[in-house]
Amino acid sequence: MKGEKEMKKRMFALLTAMMMMILAACGGEDADSASGSGGDSGGEIKIGSVIDASGSASPLGKGEEETIKMIVDELNEKGGIGGKKIKLISIDSKSDQNQAVLATKKLIEQEKVTAIIGGTISGNSLAMIPLVEKAGIPYLSLAASKQVNNPDDKSPRKWTFKTAQGDDVVIPKLIEYLEKEGLKKVAWLNVANSYGTSGHEEFTKLADKHGIKAVIEEEFEATVNDAKSTLTRVKKAKPEAIIIWGTAQESAVVTKNIREIGMDVPVIESHGIGTKQFIELAGDAANGVVFPAGKLLVLDELDDKDPQKEKLVAFKEAYESKYKNTASTFGGHAYDAIHILAEAIEKGGADKEKIREAIEQTDGFVGISGTFKMSADDHNGLTSDSLVMVKIDENGEWKLGE
Template sequence: MKKTGFLLILFAFSFLLAISSYAAEPYRIGAIFAITGPAAWLGEPERNSVRMLQEEINAQGGINGHPLDLVIEDTVGEETRAVLAVNKLINKDNVLAIVGPSRSGTTMAVIPIVEKAEVPLISCASAQEIVNPVKKWVFKTAQNDSDGVVKIYEKMKEMNLSRVAILSSTDGYGMEGRKHLNRFASEMGITVVADETYGPKDTDMTAQLTKIKGTDAQALVNWSIVPGQTTVIKNRRQLGMTIQLFQSPGFGNIKYAQAAGDSAEGLLFPALRLLMVDSLPKDHPQKAILTKYKKDYEAKFKSDVTTFGGHAYDALNLVIAALKAVGPDRAKIRDHIENTKNFVGTGGIFNYSPIDHVGLHKDALEMYTVKNGAFVPVQ
């Protein structure tokens, strides 16, 4: 009888040990993405990526024994919804940090809120204005749009193209890109011969492209993330335009190329190395994480990996690393992220500092083209 009692006590003790890792209070993180709406090709893979990472972390026992709890909100790509979502995450859900938003405009809309509440936010958008000037509580994982502009103009110079037409959307991402396209043109010996815009919900850019066709432009740069960038590609073909087309890094989802069909063949755009992981040398510092992320994502969701999902994956990994190091303290999480060095992510090797809240530079980008409906790195 004594032996039986001892065994029962031992079993109960073992059971308590087994569940102790999840007896700890969860670490709650907020995430806001454009899961539906015109920017869903950004937000859906971002949502998928953080969910996948959450499942992986919790299957391994959580963060220092604490389950990772994600509260995900859909902004539909709209500023008003983003503001409502962030207020909810901070005031109701009491999150320790926020990952997202997907778009530059929605990020700019919520910056005053997180700054006042002193909650770390890691945006997945690329507008340089998000972190320049530096905001104490705001970081991002997408490359600066100005770096993409420089990569495009460097390629144009290499191709002996000096006259460019600019076409951009009037949302936050498009306006920031347009600003940098105009700014760097004069610095890099490029002449802007046309500068046209279109609304995020526009469905026909024939009028703008007809004006551009009447100029002596040697190249066209389209800067947007909305589905309109696919419309531009199709309208260009319909008008018989043959000048070289460049797209922004916002083209880094193969669905855009697939939607444009044959019209996308030969266009050029800068993007992160995730799109060329199979051709990276084995000793490249990003090879392991890019291979793992691509393999895990495509196996789970039966869909091609995108650089946008990678932005969210990196952002949540940065928060997880901070939680492991300093625990559930917003100020300490912020400080840890700001002092992160040599953090290998899908977007590049991040080096943050008090004067640099993006941590990436131009060398994180490669040039790609569309060939036979696929993204191919340009040698």
């Protein structure tokens, strides 16, 4: 009797082990299939996103993450891409470079995605690039630094593209505004990270050629909570205007401090402040601030003949209806990225090289950030015409500042 029970136990254990082996083999076949087809597992297309949905860059990243999810849902409701549904694997990089790298590694090695969208801020995007370039993964960054897509002014990175206007596009717009306003002596202040230093590099290249001089140049940390000591030095330099190159959170602190120490000069900032959170954080100090940005912020003032207006209206209405929050230009970068990628996958199928080539051949795509014309020499595809100068009025509203 005892021997019979023991035999039954052994048989049960053997059957269990066999079932586990069969399940593991089936799982292995699925993983191999995804790997061999570039994230196309037969019934779905895997796309990864690495977004700063939390942390200091979340005023930018939240709109990006929500927009990507919204567009993926819209595409899937219409049948996906080429009849295959999109599986979005979205990871919050928490405004941290290490988290961005770990997320990218997971998407490439474990999830075996077809392509990646993300890198909310320039530092995170730059940290992700070595992994995507080595793996040969089509990558659309949402960050602005020219270093992201074209680090040496000669040729762009092979697999990396971006949909945010680069500082090599934005700084010329800024210079044009300074010239128009007759502002020749300025103070330059930038956040001490890759976004700030890249903007400073482009400004330095162009300023002298246009007769503009930085009478003082300073940096501030992304974690700054009081910049008054730095601004005291700025005040002594007697600039005609102050340029602040940072994103919403840190720039709001510096902007408030400028007014708190009694400086009454024009304040011009980067496109990194184009979110309502900046206005909320800076309070009344935001009034009168001017900055270059995409056209979404001043949609109501655009001419009806503007080629972007119809798409801008549709995006704004869809986003705000779904999320009950203000649509942002940062969400617009995500909108452009997912649509450009979807069109490329439609053309290239599961072949990553063909997808990369299709992205590179994007020509005439009218998006939220502008009308894109990419090429082998230009992996951004935007010009200064994609920007307008925006002014924050006394009611905390965006108005055309040109």
